[in-house]
Structure formats: C-alpha cells, structure tokens
Amino acid sequence: MRIELEKRPAYSALFSMLSPFIALGLTIIAGAILFTALGKNPIDALYSFFIEPLTELWSLHELLIKAAPLILIAVGLSVCFRSNNWNIGAEGQFIMGGVVGSIVPIYFHEWNSFIVLPLMLIMGMIGGALYAGIPALLKTRFNTNEILSSLMLVYVAELFLDWLVRGPWRNPEGFNFPESRSFNDSAVLPELFPASGGANMGIIFALIATLLTWFMMRHMLKGFEVSVLGQSARAGRFAGFSSTKMIFFAFLFSGALAGLAGISEVSGAIGRLQPDISPAYGFTAIIVAFLGRLNPLGIFAAGIILALTYLGGEAAQISIGLPDKVARVFQGFLLFFVLACDTLIHYRVRLVTAVKARTEGEGAS
C-alpha cells in the first residue's frame, strides 16, 4: 500500500477554504507534542503563543507595528511575483526607502513643518522604487537574472546605510556611536491612539495598499495585464502588452511599497537611522506573500498571523521559559503546515493498495 498524490481536474474550492484550518490543527498537535517532549505544559505554551498577545491592548498595538512593514512589502511583492518577476531584494529597497526618506529630517533637522512628513514618505517611496529599478534595468537591458541582482543589492544597501550612520550622517552629539540624530516631532509618524499604545500610521498605509492593490488586480486592466504576462509572456504579447514595461512596473511598484515600509519604520517605530533598521522584514515578507497566496487580502491576514507568532514566541519565553530556538521551530511548523496543506487544493491524497494499482493500469479508476 502506498500514498499517492493525484492532481485534481480543477482546484478544490472546499480545500481552498479548509486548508488553513487543517494546517492550524496540525500545527497545534505537532506543537503540543514538541512542548510536552520538552517538559512544558502544552496548553500554557499554546496559550502564550496564540492568545496572550491578543489579551492586552498594548500588545495589539505591538502586533500592528510588527505586521505593518511585513504587509506593505508583501503586497508589493505579490504583484511582482504574479507577473513572474522575482524580486528577492525587498530588504534592500526597504533600507533605501528609509535612507532616502531620512534625507530631510537629517539635513534639515530644525525644520518643523507639516510638509516634512509627506515629503519624507514620498522620498522614501521614490528611494525604494529607484533601487528596485536597478535589477529591472539590468534584466531588460542585459537579460540579467533578477533574483541574483536584486538579492545582491541588499548587501550593498546594508553597507551603504552602515557607512552613512558611522560617517556623514552620524549624530554630532552622539559620542561617535553609529546612529543619526533623532528626528524632530514633525518628522515622526503619528501614533494612532497614543493613550493605549504605540501603533502608528504604518498599519493604515498597509491597509490602504492592500485594498488598492486588491482593487487593481481584480478590477483594473493593469491587474489583468500582470496576470496574463505572468502566466504567459507570449500570450501577453499577442494582447499587445509589453513585458519590458511590465518588468519595470512590477519592480518599481514593489520597490515603492518596500520603500514606504522602510521610511514608515524609521520614522514611526525607530525615530532615527541606525545600522540595523530591519530584522529581515524584506525576506520575511516573501514568506508572508506566499502564505497569503499572493492575494492582497490573504497577505493582510498572513502578516497579522506571522506577527502574532513573533509576539507569541516572546510571550512564551517570559511566561513559561520556552527557549527562543524552540519558539522559532514552532513558527517553522506553522509555515510548513500551511504551505503543505495548500497542496490539497490542487491534489487529492489517495491510498493505493497493490491490487487497486494493478487494475488502475488497465484503465479503471
């Protein structure tokens, strides 16, 4: 007897709905086994992971802070990936967005005006978009592999930021420590409900980007163009769509959103430039994009869930002393099961006995 995956004639709407829940169930079971094996109470552990971060208002704020950059970047990447362009360098575009957006508050640090913030956000988007334009240009001009070029540009951006905050942009009153001046009030992204926690406008940007992108992909010609060119460049050309233009559109679009995420993070959550402005948001967002099945609305949910597991991992470290590494393993379980269960949408699992397999060879089903 063996287990076989059989392709469904059409994708299953039922499993498309069910698979996230099956995945959650499997994660809970696997997690419970893991926690029990470590001598921790599995109920306590699962509680800290999934419920505790949601029980307090401040923690909900933190959830939104953590989720906002992931969602913004992932929504941009979804358009890029759907058009069959593989932008792996969102981390670099995030950083360059933060850098370019910070030009105003660093060079004109005494300028207090309501224009400062919008200017920063726009410059951040431009910074991210232009930086994403490099792999697009290389791809269209020299047919360079965009996966490699966009990835390698991440390291360039990281080192550029590092050089800036240690050199020309270093805070002159900061004892030579590597960080820029703190931004003044007019350059800080406002908090939404300052009384209850620190969530800032970033999550609003994420929400707007999600809705607009969803609308574009669903109801606008541009969205159709993205899908057609993504599935078959040749078919797209017959329809009169240009793949060169699409490559630029996809990269500039995802770069701009990553840049917006970058400057929002720098301005809202950090308040200055420092050598490290991202705990690999740009890479984690790739996971979020696929977790949300490249659908903007799905991505919004996936971003929240992934952020929850980060917060939950911390909660579990404090409340039951779960080691950090185990928290990461558990997070890995969740991702693994979600992606694995998605297989059920296009395939069905069948147990094949030896006899049945033989008859099948004769054409029976």
Added chain:
Amino acid sequence: MKKLILALSTAAILSVASGAAQAATKVCFLYVGSKTDGGWTQAHDIGRQELENHFGDKVETVFLENVPEGPDAERAIERFARSGCELIFTTSFGFMEPTLKVAKKFPDVKFEHATGYKTEENVTSYNSRFYEGRYIQGKIAGMMSEAGVAGYIGSFPIPEVVQGINSFLLGAQSVNPDFAIKVVWVNSWFDAGKEADAAKALIDQGVDIITQHTDSTGPMQVASERGIKAFGQASDMIEAGPKTQLTAIVDTWGAYYIKRTQALMDGTWTTQSTWDGIVDGILQMAPYTNMPDDVKQAAMDTEAKIVSGELKPFTGPITKQDGTEWLKAGEVADDGTLLGLNFYIKGVDDQLPQ
C-alpha cells in the same frame, strides 16, 4: 473548540494566580545574542545565574535572548515592564533608545543599560573598563610576539572598541616601542565564520598573535590550527584553544547585578552612570597560560598595578596616528575623551572607518 478555549482561559487564570503568589523581586535581562554564544551574552547570563544563586527565592529572573535592536527591543522591554519586572537590565548598546523610551512610560520600574551614555531618573548606565584588560594583553603580546605585529579583529568602530585597540597597543609598546597592530573589521558582534576568515587573513599577513573584540570562538580555533597564540574575549575561551589562549578578558557582571538588586531591595537604588574596572570585579583576567614564567610575572605585576591605581593605561606621552600629540608626558586621559574616542594612536596599521 469551546472546550479548548475554556481550557486555555482556565490555564491563564491559574498562571496569573501562581504569579501573584510569589513575592520575589523580579529582575529581567534583555540579550542581543544567544545565552550560549560563548562570549558577550553568555557572560551576562552567567551574571544572571549568579544573581539567582546569591538571593535564592528572593529574586526571580527572566530573560529574552536574540532580540534585534530596534522596535523589537522596545516591545520586549515594554513586555518586561508590564509583566512585573522591577529591575530590567538591557545588555547591548543598541538597546539604549528603546530603554529610555519605555522607561518614560514606566516611572516606577528601574532600568539599567549596559555600555551606553544616557541616563534618566529611572535609567542607569553601567559599563566595564575592558581596556584595562586589553593593556595587560598588549603587555603579554609585546613580550611574546616575534614579528612585533598583532592582529586585531574588531566588531564595530565605536569608542569602546577603539579604546581597546589603543590600549592593547600601548601595553605592547611599553615593551616594544615599534610594536604595530593590523585591524580587520567584521561589522558584527558575533559571526563565527567572518571572524575566522578575518583571523586567517591576518595570519596570512604575518601577525603571530591574534586578539578580538568579537564574541565567537572562531578566531581562537583558527589560531590554534595555525599554531599561534590568541586572547579570549568576554568569556574564558580556554576550551577552544587549550594550547593557544594566553589569557582572556572575562566579563564578570554578576557582582554588579547582585549589588544593584540589593540596592533595589534596600530602597537605595538611585540613578547613576558607572564605569567599573578590574578593581571593582566587573572584569577579570582568565588564568595566564601558555607563556613563559617571566611573561606571566610581568602580566600579573601589570594587573596588580592597574588594580592599585598606580597604572592608568591612557597616560602620556601618547602620539596620535597622524603624528600629533594627544597626551603630554604624565597626563592622563579623562573619561569624557575616552567615551568618545574616535582616533587611533601611532602604530595602528589601519584607517579608522569614519
């Protein structure tokens, strides 16, 4: 599903109740690395364990490890403050701003930040004069090195690291005035692979002693493969190089953590900015090994002089790398200058990244 939620909420109530029953002082630690990194964070974690052993049931300690500097750190510190921590130690330079931000919201909680410079009503800054240990290492290197050149693996060009490089060189030049240092920056506090590569590159350039201001045992292992000597960092790394390690600067934060927790319990905790040295027990030298007796004696004498205050590593005459005079004969550098140190002294074969 209902049953599960019920079970979960019961568990929650139970855990809250058991938490409230304890009257122990809750002391929390934020780590930038893994508590078993064999270097910086491990040294802090050993301090935390000493604190627990010292007070027994009277304290409860909690820690979070591998926390990135930035919003994640801020959230982690806030979580500490909200979960009933009374004293919070944040053990990386990059935690300074997040610590200050959270401290503002929780005026009744005490915070202690390591290796920074800002303080508040409820935020203390504490640091260790690592450079005192570096001077002793330099002295040993000056006597042991045949090439007259040591390799220095640097993390980030911040004042603390620059102090170490200069102090090491001053120690070495007190033996051999022509002693020089080659520096490689790895731009990381902990990256075993990069650190090992840096060690290989330095050895290929002819250095015969390696020292590091990074936290992994990678350089020690490379040095032992290549048959040269090296110094350990933050923790005693003798296991990584039984025939290689000359000594190590061992960070012994435990004494400080005990002192400050005691102050909190006694109600005498006040904000301060401390910079303790070997004499205060905040750092120690690992046993002097793999060296002739006369070198060992010289090292011990130097250590004794630093402890007694007779010897201050940064005492003139000292010339800057560019040839200008920094300190006149007999002049001692003040702490303010040292805390912002951003230039090399003569003999460093490197351009300080600016």
